[in-house]
Amino acid sequence: MKLLEIHSLAKRAAGGGGLRAVLRKAYGVYRREGIAGVMHKLVWLRAGAPGIIGRDDYVDWVRRYDQVDDATRDAIRQHIAGFNRLPLISVVMPVYNPKPEWFAAAIDSVRGQLYPHWELCIADDVSTDPAVRQLIERYMSEDRRIKAVFREENGHISAASNSALALATGEWVALLDHDDLLPEHALYHVANVIEQNPSVRMIYSDEDKIDESGVRHDPYFKCAWNPDLFYSHNMFSHLGVYERALMNEVGGFRVGYEGSQDYDLALRCSERTDVAAIHHIPHVLYHWRVHSRSTAFSSDAKPYAAVAGERALNEHFERRGVDCKVEYIGYGYRARYALPATQPLVSLIVPTRNAAQLVRQCISSIFEKTTYANYEVILIDNGSDDPEALRYFESIAGDPRIRVLRDDRPFNYSALINAAVEHANGELIALLNNDIEVISPDWLSEMVALALQPDVGAVGAKLLYPDDTIQHAGLVLGILGVAGNAHKHLPRAARGYFGRAGLINAFSAVTAACLVVRTSIYREVGGLNEKDLAIAYNDVDFCLRVGEAGYRNVWTPFAELYHHESATRGRDDDPVRKARFDREFEYMKRRWEDRLEHDPFYSPNLTLARDDFGLAWPPRVEVPA
Incomplete structure (x- = not known):
């Protein structure tokens, strides 16, 4: 690391407090989290301190949007009088x-x-x-x-x-x-x-x-x-x-x-x-x-x-x-919910078409790494015609932990999942993309323990790109028009905006690339919308309906999996796929217009233009007076 870079990191760490402040903070991190915590802090600083709003930007933001002038004072006093x-x-x-x-x-x-x-x-x-x-x-x-x-x-x-x-x-x-x-x-x-x-x-x-x-x-x-x-x-x-x-x-x-x-x-x-x-x-x-x-x-x-x-x-x-x-845990608290003495059955539903190497990696990682014992895998074969894939499906057909269901209908993710749920025996279902690879052995234990809480609906996981950056840490409504992944591309160890990439917290929605929910809730809200949202946004729509039914959708960083994102879906820029995406985009805008503009699990002072929890210019707040 070059001397100039070390100087820059020190300035960022000090926050204006000088070398003594740097040393005091470093010692504090070491006491709480050991040498691993200190190394994490250095990686975080080297990445540009993601999740922290810059001082100069905030000073400018305050100057523009958080000042009380004489006219505002008069309006406030008049409002109070009423x-x-x-x-x-x-x-x-x-x-x-x-x-x-x-x-x-x-x-x-x-x-x-x-x-x-x-x-x-x-x-x-x-x-x-x-x-x-x-x-x-x-x-x-x-x-x-x-x-x-x-x-x-x-x-x-x-x-x-x-x-x-x-x-x-x-x-x-x-x-x-x-x-x-x-x-x-x-x-x-x-x-x-x-x-x-x-x-x-x-x-x-x-x-x-x-x-x-x-x-x-x-x-x-x-x-x-x-x-x-x-x-x-x-x-x-x-x-x-x-x-x-x-x-x-x-x-x-x-x-x-x-x-x-x-x-x-x-x-x-x-x-x-x-x-x-x-x-x-x-x-x-x-x-x-x-x-x-x-x-x-x-x-x-x-x-x-x-x-x-x-x-x-x-x-x-x-x-x-x-x-x-x-x-x-050094930067917050971790709640560990207990599993029942008798683990409930979980039905893992994995749709796929061909992609033998990806789906083999997915299934093998589940079987070899998952410590939660009571699960079944339902693999939905959506019209595979690749000989290697067909041989793989045949080779696993005799495993009592897995069932392969053939469904040759034109690709409609929502319909495939809904049909598979009808074959599921589990008290809970886990939706998994075929390009998911397990990292944390206790990923399913963590998600099931959360999903079993009476007021919790869907539970999402921390998904990483193969380069160990964050792909999914919850979904924020309104980003990219409908929803975007929070803290996307941050380093794996990054904690994000006030810890939200490193702590259990609720979001309006989580991705169905890895989602656990009680089967009863899935059926209560009518499953995925296969009529209007065959491919895109079906998970967002599902989670919003789960929220409407009175449940919270929760994301946990303590269930980590790799996501080789959409590796088998094909391109969305051909005319047919683009037209379908546009229809689904417009459906979401009509159906959830108010929620997309006002995500209660996000702040109106933060941007919808990006997924980095940066400042909104201007904020989407109203002054009562």
């Missing part, structure tokens, strides 16, 4: 020895809110810096909406947060750390959600980070409520806002979960909240201060936080009666 409800929002702030100027800036950011119906509830946890108490007392004398309690004994953040919460009289509680910032329109957006959604109980927003020089960077543009992503990392904070009655129901913050006390709180509150009562605001309403001691700087800054988060998640699943063990 609200039927003006809920009091209690901003809860635990305090311990903050840098005075950052602490003052945090308080000023609350005082500067365009929505005036707030109170700031501060609990000082016996700060040793006398300037902290002086600042609090001065602000209390200047603004009656600010109140404080000075604890007599240091109890850490959970106890201090409860002391601040005890001061709250508002209907709603917003959480703010002592050195972070709220933009001036933050509480307005919260109040507007409450005005528009009377049944809402939990509200969260997008967030970004702000460095010691005041530059905003690293925005986290979130999706709508995504339980699987929430179990992988705390997507709720920040800004996290709760109905105070809900916080009282769960008993506030729990001592012993310091560092992940807000994660534990969100988990317990979610247990008592209907999904429809959890609302996401697609605006950056929280600026998380980055400094050497903050968890915003590095997840290793507070290693105890990861341990507390792991415990909070495991207890959450215990309370829900779900047999699942969660472990911290």
